[in-house]
Amino acid sequence: MSHNDNNGLFRHIPSVDEVLKNPAVQSLLDKIPRVLVIDAVRGAAAQIRDDIKSGLLRTPPNTEPRNHLMREAVTRAANMARLNNRPNLRRVLNLTGVVLHTNLGRAVLAKTARQAINEAASGYSNLELDLQTGKRGSRYAPVEELLTGLTGAEAALVVNNNAAAVLLALGTLTKGKEVIVSRGQLVEIGGSFRIPEVMAQSGARLVEVGATNKTHPRDYRNAITSETALLLHVHTSNYRIVGFTRETSIAELVSMGQEFNLPVMSDLGSGSLADMVSLGLPGEPTVQEVVRDGSDVVTFSGDKLLGGPQAGIIVGKKKYVERMKKNPLTRAIRIEKFTVSALEATLRLYLDPPEAMHTVPTLAMLSAGRAELEPLAAGLRNKLTATAGDKATFTLVEISSAVGGGALPTAEIPSWAVEVLPWEMTVSELASGLRKTEPAVIGRLQDHRLLLDVRTLQPGEEDALVRVLTGVLRGGAAG
Numbered sequence: 184m185s186h187n188d189n190n191g192l193f194r195h196i197p198s199v200d201e202v203l204k205n206p207a208v209q210s211l212l213d214k215i216p217r218v219l220v221i222d223a224v225r226g227a228a229a230q231i232r233d234d235i236k237s238g239l240l241r242t243p244p245n246t247e248p249r250n251h252l253m254r255e256a257v258t259r260a261a262n263m264a265r266l267n268n269r270p271n272l273r274r275v276l277n278l279t280g281v282v283l284h285t286n287l288g289r290a291v292l293a294k295t296a297r298q299a300i301n302e303a304a305s306g307y308s309n310l311e312l313d314l315q316t317g318k319r320g321s322r323y324a325p326v327e328e329l330l331t332g333l334t335g336a337e338a339a340l341v342v343n344n345n346a347a348a349v350l351l352a353l354g355t356l357t358k359g360k361e362v363i364v365s366r367g368q369l370v371e372i373g374g375s376f377r378i379p380e381v382m383a384q385s386g387a388r389l390v391e392v393g394a395t396n397k398t399h400p401r402d403y404r405n406a407i408t409s410e411t412a413l414l415l416h417v418h419t420s421n422y423r424i425v426g427f428t429r430e431t432s433i434a435e436l437v438s439m440g441q442e443f444n445l446p447v448m449s450d451l452g453s454g455s456l457a458d459m460v461s462l463g464l465p466g467e468p469t470v471q472e473v474v475r476d477g478s479d480v481v482t483f484s485g486d487k488l489l490g491g492p493q494a495g496i497i498v499g500k501k502k503y504v505e506r507m508k509k510n511p512l513t514r515a516i517r518i519e520k521f522t523v524s525a526l527e528a529t530l531r532l533y534l535d536p537p538e539a540m541h542t543v544p545t546l547a548m549l550s551a552g553r554a555e556l557e558p559l560a561a562g563l564r565n566k567l568t569a570t571a572g573d574k575a576t577f578t579l580v581e582i583s584s585a586v587g588g589g590a591l592p593t594a595e596i597p598s599w600a601v602e603v604l605p606w607e608m609t610v611s612e613l614a615s616g617l618r619k620t621e622p623a624v625i626g627r628l629q630d631h632r633l634l635l636d637v638r639t640l641q642p643g644e645e646d647a648l649v650r651v652l653t654g655v656l657r658g659g660a661a662g
């Protein structure tokens with residue numbers, strides 16, 4: 184067929200109106216907004232024009248060009264309309280084994296926390312109404328008592344995230360004066376959250392002391408002047424300095440703070456209420472311990488090891504927390520009702536610590552042992568071999584999962600994975616295909632293999648995983 188003949192197809196491309204009148208396209212309008220269907224019909228026409236131009240689209244022999252192009256336009260428009268109608272934020276199956284994956288939304292909420300959000304969203308609530316007195320109440324009241332009870336602190340406040348908590352605390356407590364911090368604790372969390380930059384934003388002036396690997400109490404002592412407003416301790420949550428090291432402890436800072444009448448603040452980052460050692464993980468100072476050591480202010484995230492919604496939790500001495508509550512910035516970084524509801528429900532689970540290990544998904548995933556995960560991985564391998572064993576090799580392998588979320592960076596948690604070695608596509612083609620399925624699947628790429636760590640697969644997700652993975656390996660439009 185000559186180039187010219189192919190070009191002749193252009194005049195047979197159906198118009199937008201003609202495609203819209205097609206019954207198959209009409210039936211799409213029951214479920215998909217008209218504006219998205221029209222976009223899809225236009226997109227399909229543009230694609231058909233491109234494919235004719237490049238020679239990709241031709242009319243098979245003995246076929247009426249007009250009918251052929253109509254069928255093409257309808258099929259393509261229907262697919263595009265369905266894609267246009269998918270939410271942009273959607274479900275992802277996390278097979279990376281990273282329990283607190285910031286790019287995948289960090290903590291999976293407990294069932295009661297999900298129910299609480301639903302309840303808060305479905306009607307009105309006493310968010311800022313005291314039901315006892317009928318007067319205006321505080322939106323922090325539902326979580327304040329739980330936080331002080333669980334941590335032993337005098338007072339509590341919750342803001343949008345921990346970066347905001349650090350900003351608020353530093354701005355309130357220093358008012359442009361100096362903050363002394365160890366060089367070994369100038370943390371960058373990722374997404375450009377750097378302690379020195381947050382300090383600058385808060386108006387506090389940073390005084391760095393010590394060396395990267397060692398900071399002695401005398402280094403802080405020598406830096407204290409009449410301009411000093413605060414001693415800051417930052418938990419090096421996402422890295423460890425090992426070897427020839429010396430960190431001045433919170434207790435040492437607290438006794439120095441008492442001597443010079445200076446408050447001590449601890450940014451804990453992850454801030455766990457549960458003892459990680461009992462989960463077989465490296466020791467992390469718990470919030471309770473840091474409060475007991477005498478920190479005047481402690482900040483930590485709601486959606487890291489705590490396993491709750493995104494939030495920045497501040498606990499500490501009443502006189503400091505009260506000053507923060509009065510700072511106008513607090514209004515700008517306040518939490519919404521969904522955060523209050525989910526945080527309250529999550530904190531309630533910690534009232535029964537042994538149960539929390541099962542009911543808080545973050546803790547349950549972190550505490551799952553290899554013996555518990557092996558049958559899960561073996562079951563998945565068997566199902567995949569049954570549905571797609573002619574397209575890939577599936578092998579059971581022992582690997583290590585990570586905590587993630589900038590917590591416990593050196594912890595390697597023994598886990599099981601299914602290793603996928605595809606026969607008819609590259610591993611990066613497989614990974615790319617899996618990002619486009621419904622739900623999307625994110626695994627771990629390693630040495631031309633795709634590893635599926637079952638630690639982070641949620642209950643009830645296995646069938647969907649088998650379906651979309653089989654679909655991509657078969658080269659069909661999965662999902």
Ligand SMILES: *Cc1c(COP(=O)(O)O)cnc(C)c1O
Pocket residue numbers: 344345346347349370372376417418419420421450451452453483484485494495588589
């Ligand atoms: C994660 C982290 C933060 C930031 O917390 P977000 O809740 O992500 O804003 C601040 N400080 C430390 C030490 C952290 O680990």
